[in-house]
Amino acid sequence: MTSDYSHHFSIKNLPYGVASSTTRIGPQCATRLNNTVVFLDSLQENGVFNSVTGLPSGIFKSTTLNDFAALPKTLHTQVREALQLALQNGVENLPAGSTADISEVQMHLPVSIPAYTDFCCSKQHNINAGRAILGHESLPPSFYHTPIAYNGRASTIVVSGTPVHRPRGHFVDRTLTSHKEVIYAPTRALDYELELGVVIGAPLPLGQGLNAKDADAHIFGLVLLNDWSARDIQSLEMIPLGPLNGKNFATTISPWIVTLEALNSFRAEEPEPQSSSIPPYLQDWGAFNYDIQLKVELETSGGKTVLGETNAKELYWSLRQMCTHLTSTGCNLHTGEILGTGTVSGSTEGSYGCLLEVTQGGKVKASLAGNGERVYLVDGDVVTMSALAGEGVGFGECSGQVLPAKDL
Amino acid sequence: MTSDYSHHFSIKNLPYGVASSTTRIGPQCATRLNNTVVFLDSLQENGVFNSVTGLPSGIFKSTTLNDFAALPKTLHTQVREALQLALQNGVENLPAGSTADISEVQMHLPVSIPAYTDFCCSKQHNINAGRAILGHESLPPSFYHTPIAYNGRASTIVVSGTPVHRPRGHFVDRTLTSHKEVIYAPTRALDYELELGVVIGAPLPLGQGLNAKDADAHIFGLVLLNDWSARDIQSLEMIPLGPLNGKNFATTISPWIVTLEALNSFRAEEPEPQSSSIPPYLQDWGAFNYDIQLKVELETSGGKTVLGETNAKELYWSLRQMCTHLTSTGCNLHTGEILGTGTVSGSTEGSYGCLLEVTQGGKVKASLAGNGERVYLVDGDVVTMSALAGEGVGFGECSGQVLPAKDL
Numbered sequence: 001m002t003s004d005y006s007h008h009f010s011i012k013n014l015p016y017g018v019a020s021s022t023t024r025i026g027p028q029c030a031t032r033l034n035n036t037v038v039f040l041d042s043l044q045e046n047g048v049f050n051s052v053t054g055l056p057s058g059i060f061k062s063t064t065l066n067d068f069a070a071l072p073k074t075l076h077t078q079v080r081e082a083l084q085l086a087l088q089n090g091v092e093n094l095p096a097g098s099t100a101d102i103s104e105v106q107m108h109l110p111v112s113i114p115a116y117t118d119f120c121c122s123k124q125h126n127i128n129a130g131r132a133i134l135g136h137e138s139l140p141p142s143f144y145h146t147p148i149a150y151n152g153r154a155s156t157i158v159v160s161g162t163p164v165h166r167p168r169g170h171f172v173d174r175t176l177t178s179h180k181e182v183i184y185a186p187t188r189a190l191d192y193e194l195e196l197g198v199v200i201g202a203p204l205p206l207g208q209g210l211n212a213k214d215a216d217a218h219i220f221g222l223v224l225l226n227d228w229s230a231r232d233i234q235s236l237e238m239i240p241l242g243p244l245n246g247k248n249f250a251t252t253i254s255p256w257i258v259t260l261e262a263l264n265s266f267r268a269e270e271p272e273p274q275s276s277s278i279p280p281y282l283q284d285w286g287a288f289n290y291d292i293q294l295k296v297e298l299e300t301s302g303g304k305t306v307l308g309e310t311n312a313k314e315l316y317w318s319l320r321q322m323c324t325h326l327t328s329t330g331c332n333l334h335t336g337e338i339l340g341t342g343t344v345s346g347s348t349e350g351s352y353g354c355l356l357e358v359t360q361g362g363k364v365k366a367s368l369a370g371n372g373e374r375v376y377l378v379d380g381d382v383v384t385m386s387a388l389a390g391e392g393v394g395f396g397e398c399s400g401q402v403l404p405a406k407d408l
Numbered sequence: 409m410t411s412d413y414s415h416h417f418s419i420k421n422l423p424y425g426v427a428s429s430t431t432r433i434g435p436q437c438a439t440r441l442n443n444t445v446v447f448l449d450s451l452q453e454n455g456v457f458n459s460v461t462g463l464p465s466g467i468f469k470s471t472t473l474n475d476f477a478a479l480p481k482t483l484h485t486q487v488r489e490a491l492q493l494a495l496q497n498g499v500e501n502l503p504a505g506s507t508a509d510i511s512e513v514q515m516h517l518p519v520s521i522p523a524y525t526d527f528c529c530s531k532q533h534n535i536n537a538g539r540a541i542l543g544h545e546s547l548p549p550s551f552y553h554t555p556i557a558y559n560g561r562a563s564t565i566v567v568s569g570t571p572v573h574r575p576r577g578h579f580v581d582r583t584l585t586s587h588k589e590v591i592y593a594p595t596r597a598l599d600y601e602l603e604l605g606v607v608i609g610a611p612l613p614l615g616q617g618l619n620a621k622d623a624d625a626h627i628f629g630l631v632l633l634n635d636w637s638a639r640d641i642q643s644l645e646m647i648p649l650g651p652l653n654g655k656n657f658a659t660t661i662s663p664w665i666v667t668l669e670a671l672n673s674f675r676a677e678e679p680e681p682q683s684s685s686i687p688p689y690l691q692d693w694g695a696f697n698y699d700i701q702l703k704v705e706l707e708t709s710g711g712k713t714v715l716g717e718t719n720a721k722e723l724y725w726s727l728r729q730m731c732t733h734l735t736s737t738g739c740n741l742h743t744g745e746i747l748g749t750g751t752v753s754g755s756t757e758g759s760y761g762c763l764l765e766v767t768q769g770g771k772v773k774a775s776l777a778g779n780g781e782r783v784y785l786v787d788g789d790v791v792t793m794s795a796l797a798g799e800g801v802g803f804g805e806c807s808g809q810v811l812p813a814k815d816l
Binding site: 114115117120140141142145146148149150151152153154155156165167168169170182184206207208209210230233236237238239240241242243244245248249250278279281325326327328329330331332334337406408 | 525553554564573590616641644645646652656687735736742814
């Protein structure tokens with residue numbers, strides 16, 4: 001049963017995605033108003049964007065949003081204004097064939113993704129995960145100096161709705177009590193991670209650098225992101241080079257990219273003061289975070305259970321600071337690349353963004369609807385994340401079902 | 409002063425690269441015989457590849473080798489045979505305008521690189537680096553179970569000859585004796601890493617997996633690779649997520665991709681038996697490694713100094729095992745992506761592949777020509793790597809000069 005996210009997509013939102021339908025077989029760029037998908041090329045052909053000087057003709061015919069995302073922010077603003085004007089009286093008067101009901105379309109990856117960097121910006125996630133793994137509170141040594149991150153695997157990012165096969169890998173067999181043995185088997189500790197992802201718009205050249213205060217010019221918008229993680233594989237492999245196979249099998253993103261303009265009225269202050277000794281390029285205090293309610297639900301044969309509700313305004317490091325830290329060595333940014341926030345978590349029960357935290361590293365079972373319980377995910381489980389910034393502005397959902405391990 | 413690598417490029421080699429010249433302003437696909445660059449589109453237009461059924465016309469006009477690399481191995485073999493026939497009497501009888509002297513061309517990145525994974529396959533590098541950093545021998549916990557690796561930054565891979573600016577970053581100021589302070593400054597510990605890189609040819613779909621014995625079908629060829637590393641930045645940031653900004657500022661590769669066919673007569677056995685408990689998909693014993701002599705030289709105002717000479721046959725894990733480990737979760741492979749071996753090192757003085765090992769983590773200075781010495785690289789230093797498999801088959805060089813930090 002699909003949830004109705006109509007109320008996430010008012011005229012105040014107008015996100016961007018890539019959709020196909022039985023009448024538009026090739027994927028192309030679209031926006032969404034309530035439950036209606038609007039194909040942007042149709043609008044352009046009918047003159048809706050005639051006022052937008054410099055918008056290349058046919059740009060929305062593309063199978064990805066990359067060409068559009070790469071344009072300067074001023075053009076994005078003008079396109080948004082033209083869209084709000086065209087859609088102010090609903091979708092009834094739009095050109096024939098330019099719309100489809102959300103139930104009639106297939107959504108695709110909104111961008112071609114040349115890189116994926118996953119941060120770890122939530123202080124509380126670091127604290128909770130440290131407690132679950134190490135048994136005591138512990139922050140990484142550089143946590144207060146810079147946002148920490150690792151390079152992820154961009155090629156296995158999939159769009160919401162794509163099933164995810166349980167990966168095989170190497171891990172320590174915890175069922176043995178007499179000795180420690182590393183086995184190769186389907187993971188026994190499959191987890192989700194509730195995150196937001198920044199989608200880069202205008203590229204940044206090699207060697208240029210970026211002040212945090214200027215980083216919005218390079219952020220096309222945000223998506224929900226599930227950084228699926230095999231905790232047992234990750235645990236063995238990540239000393240000392242970080243996660244690889246424990247996370248490279250799949251990352252799921254929501255299909256609609258919500259723009260910073262739509263989120264602008266939901267800005268929030270930083271949750272606590274940052275060190276005054278961080279260098280000027282990283283300093284960006286004031287309207288720092290976004291107030292976005294995040295939720296993760298697990299659907300099993302017993303029904304749906306909300307496993308975590310938290311808020312993006314709790315992030316210790318901001319989206320802009322993520323972008324600027326990555327580029328502070330001179331590293332470039334490419335259009336379409338994604339920067340994940342890392343798991344967003346709160347400090348109280350019910351506010352955790354992954355099962356590692358919910359179950360305290362497997363020590364406590366999570367109670368589910370229908371008298372079920374979980375330590376980690378089992379085959380058939382459906383993990384669904386959703387996010388709402390405020391009235392009429394949300395992300396819809398980011399969902400994926402766990403399928404059994406394949407014989408490779 | 410440029411070295412003469414003519415003897416690396418006999419008719420037994422015939423590597424692939426992308427070159428431009430004053431008469432061919434747009435970069436296009438080429439091979440090299442001794443010191444002559446041969447533009448492949450010219451040969452195709454003149455019928456040299458007419459015998460190769462299924463080779464798309466105009467494929468070598470491309471600015472990258474990706475389209476060609478993605479073809480099945482059988483086509484690569486036929487193109488190689490046609491090239492060896494056409495070039496058996498040298499380059500004098502080739503069509504007018506199809507050649508240029510190596511001194512007259514500019515080399516470009518040979519492939520568009522959608523991903524970069526860097527392994528750590530040399531057991532001796534792990535031992536040497538562990539000793540330099542921790543003061544005692546220590547291998548990562550999963551070292552004998554799988555090749556270990558991290559996702560690198562593909563977007564900052566540059567071709568040999570591109571200068572590299574010293575990056576800025578966060579690290580512990582070691583000049584202070586009274587207390588530990590994290591500062592943001594140009595790195596004081598800039599290092600090179602002597603590696604080989606696998607360039608992926610035929611792609612592997614998501615969810616398919618790959619046995620090590622079959623992995624050659626997906627390896628287009630090899631390049632030399634310098635994984636520039638800022639040891640101080642890396643050291644602070646890599647707990648627990650691995651290297652990011654300590655390595656994301658630049659990685660240099662050699663311009664010529666040497667094919668596995670050219671290297672086939674230089675195969676070597678594994679240096680020591682691997683555990684018999686590794687799973688079947690990873691098992692690949694016999695003609696395991698390649699006997700390729702590797703060298704790294706440092707050029708300073710005082711002259712050139714060889715800092716390390718070692719051999720790729722010492723790698724504990726093979727190139728094929730790297731490919732298969734990465735894909736054992738179902739992860740896909742894309743044409744043009746690069747998998748680095750990690751620093752290749754031997755066990756004796758003079759055989760180390762990075763300054764961290766040469767200087768034992770900064771405790772011993774390296775002696776240079778002209779009475780110079782180094783702990784880590786200084787601005788102006790030129791690092792040049794080269795590799796020779798045997799008579800007539802080599803990689804040429806992979807070189808880069810260190811420039812001062814830029815104000816970002």
